[in-house]
Amino acid sequence: MIRISDVLEVNLSKIQNMLLSSFEGTLYFKQKGFGATPWVRKVGVYHRTRKIKGQAICVSCLKNDPVPYFRQIWRLNFYTDCESCRVKMIQECPVCNSPIVFFRNYIGKFDNLIPRITQCHNCRFDLVKARKERSSVIHLSKQMEISNIYRAGFVNNIQYSALYFDVLRQIMYCFRSVYSNSKLFRQSAYKFLNWEEPESFGSRFSSMEVLPIHEIRRLIYVSKCFLDKLDSVNYSSLQLTGISSSVFRDFDPIPYWFEKNAKRCFYQNPHLKGSG
Numbered sequence: 378m379i380r381i382s383d384v385l386e387v388n389l390s391k392i393q394n395m396l397l398s399s400f401e402g403t404l405y406f407k408q409k410g411f412g413a414t415p416w417v418r419k420v421g422v423y424h425r426t427r428k429i430k431g432q433a434i435c436v437s438c439l440k441n442d443p444v445p446y447f448r449q450i451w452r453l454n455f456y457t458d459c460e461s462c463r464v465k466m467i468q469e470c471p472v473c474n475s476p477i478v479f480f481r482n483y484i485g486k487f488d489n490l491i492p493r494i495t496q497c498h499n500c501r502f503d504l505v506k507a508r509k510e511r512s513s514v515i516h517l518s519k520q521m522e523i524s525n526i527y528r529a530g531f532v533n534n535i536q537y538s539a540l541y542f543d544v545l546r547q548i549m550y551c552f553r554s555v556y557s558n559s560k561l562f563r564q565s566a567y568k569f570l571n572w573e574e575p576e577s578f579g580s581r582f583s584s585m586e587v588l589p590i591h592e593i594r595r596l597i598y599v600s601k602c603f604l605d606k607l608d609s610v611n612y613s614s615l616q617l618t619g620i621s622s623s624v625f626r627d628f629d630p631i632p633y634w635f636e637k638n639a640k641r642c643f644y645q646n647p648h649l650k651g652s653g
């Protein structure tokens with residue numbers, strides 16, 4: 378049996394680290410056999426193409442690369458802005474709005490014009506020429522706090538980063554969901570943050586990993602600010618009421634570091650007294 382690592386003369390663990398499955402243990406604990414992988418943007422694989430705009434890119438990085446290549450972190454949902462170039466990532470061709478499918482360039486092309494990896498597979502527009510939009514400084518600093526947790530693999534006294542990411546993703550879900558419990562959560566949460574509640578984030582709930590990047594950017598920011606503030610206020614100044622514990626129903630058990638906060642915020646619903 379010939380192994381890829383032998384052919385490429387690269388260490389096997391180096392190749393394993395290039396796979397999306399290498400996020401297991403850092404962003405989530407166990408890869409499920411079905412459904413979305415938490416934090417990894419879906420690309421909607423269909424035969425030899427991709428139907429969903431889950432591949433984001435930094436136009437500046439690709440432009441400045443001596444040999445352009447696609448970073449692994451560009452598939453992660455919290456990574457909405459490039460931290461090196463301080464610009465927003467894009468997830469579609471600005472000319473024809475196709476998803477970015479770099480490997481398609483090489484499939485079924487029988488002419489001598491070998492396309493570049495940076496070209497749109499559909500209209501051949503060179504994506505490095507796409508317009509760049511600067512990141513907001515306050516958003517970028519929050520995002521960097523999150524990616525530092527991812528890189529370190531742990532956070533302060535929480536031990537495992539996956540325990541942090543589980544909670545962050547659930548808070549994002551609460552800010553996005555249209556279920557009535559989550560509406561109550563949002564009202565209280567914005568009040569708690571002292572922010573004006575924005576118009577709805579969207580309509581029907583779909584998986585966090587297929588939402589457009591501009592929506593994820595807002596969700597990441599508000600959810601991180603919320604968690605940070607929960608951490609910094611004492612029990613008595615907290616004004617979250619009317620929130621049912623069921624917003625954390627997916628957890629069994631609730632990650633231990635968040636248990637106290639979950640109980641004081643989400644279980645203290647006077648309307649649900651005695652219901653558990």
Ligand SMILES: [Zn+2]
Pocket residue numbers: 435436437438439459460461462463
């Ligand atoms: Zn970049």
Ligand SMILES: [Zn+2]
Pocket residue numbers: 470471472473474475497498499500501502
């Ligand atoms: Zn195009």
